[in-house]
Amino acid sequence: MSDDEKGTSRLGVLGPLVGFSTRAATATLRPIVGVAEAAAGAGLSLERRAVNRVLESDGLERVVVVAINSEHIQAALKQALDSDGAVQLIDSLFDSGLLDHFFERLLASESLWNLIDEIAGSPAVTAAISQQGLGFADQVGDQVRDRSRKADDLMERAARRLVGRQPRALPAEPDAST
Amino acid sequence: MSDLPAAPVGEAPTGVAPDQGLQYVGLATRVVSFVVDAALITLVDIVVGIGAALILSLLHIPHQLRTVLAVLGGALLVLGSILYFVIFWCTTGQTPGARVMQLRVVTADGSRIKPRWAVVRCIGVLLAALPLFAGFVPILYDARRRGFQDWLARTVVAEAPGPSIAEVTRAKRRAIREASEQPPPGPPE
Secondary structure, X not given: OOHHHHHHHHHHXXXXXXXXXXXXXXXXXXXXXXXXXXXXXXXXXXXXXXXXXXXXXXXXXXXHHHHHHOHHHXXXXXXXXXXXXXXXXXXXXXXXXXXXXXXXXXXXXXXXXHHHHHHHOOHHHHXXXXXXXXXXXXXXXXXXXXXXXXXXXXXXXXXXXXOOOOOOOXXXXXXXXX | OOOOOOOOOOOXXXXXXXXXXXXXXXXXXXXXXXXXXXXXXXXXXXXXXXXXXXXXXXXXXXXXXXXXXXXXXXXXXXXXXXXXXXXXHHHOOOOHHHHHHOXXXXXXXXXXXXXXXXXXXXXXXXXXXXXXXXXXXXXXOOOOOOOHHHHHHOEEEXXXXXXXXXXXXXXXXXXXXXXXXXXXXXXXX
16 A cells, blocks of 8 residues: 555545645646746856856956056055954964965875976976086086196296206296287 | 297206297196096996906806906006007097196197107106106106106197086087077978
8 A cells, every 4th residue: 555545544535635636736836846947947057158258258357457457456455465464364374284284285295296206307407407517517627727737836846946946937928919 | 949938047958949839737737637537447447347257257267267368358458548548649639637637748849649659658657657756757847847758759748728518518508409499491492
């Protein structure tokens, strides 16, 4: 025995009457519900189209540019940034531990290390590092050459002094006028 | 030869102008250059020696033959070292160590030395080192800073300032970049 039949048997004589009225109400309301659903669907679609049109139009861009260039907005932003509230906001952001959590998650992220590997292996970075290394080797070489030339002269002077000879005649400096 | 500058006091005239645009390099710089070369040769010898030892360890060679091979290997290493200097001196005049120290082995008139004189100079270096390096002492007293080996091979060691390795690398990279930025030639009309 179904639930409907059970309810009807419990109501006794009124059972068929109640069943009939329920069916009548359902049949009456069905078109109204359908119209309401169709209207809601049309409204949603209209809303989506309107948002798309606004996003695709140049108007939004113009509005953003005008807003950014506006002296009032800039003054308001400056005032907001200079205010104690902004400082408190930053303090509370750091106190909340949100940033710590963010960085913990960031460092635990595999993609971050993949990105770092990519950057470290990129030709531009390796070229910069090799240039730096060569530049350092260059500096070391210059220093060694400079010092060894000085040591040449020192040793020679000392050796010549030892046997009582005059220092070696140095090569003439190139004439600046030529 | 009357227009040659007079030799410094206390030194015998050499018959060649001591300064023909060449600036001579002294003992300390030459020692540093030689140390760099020696380090390079030693490194190559070590690598080659380890390689040869590994290969020989795989083969079943009698003990006596091993000794002969070791002697041969030693002789080859000595020959390689001599060739290293001879080839660099008679081609560019600069060994890698000399390149680092920016010096060059040239003849008295500044030209490149011939292979036979490079060999003579190499033998001269060995002979100069034998009597407790006494053959290098003249470098301190000679007007052109010549040692026994230079006197024997009629060479001098002169300054050879040039672009550093970093500058050469930068120039190469710049050239490659410029070549890649140039538009390809258009079709012939």
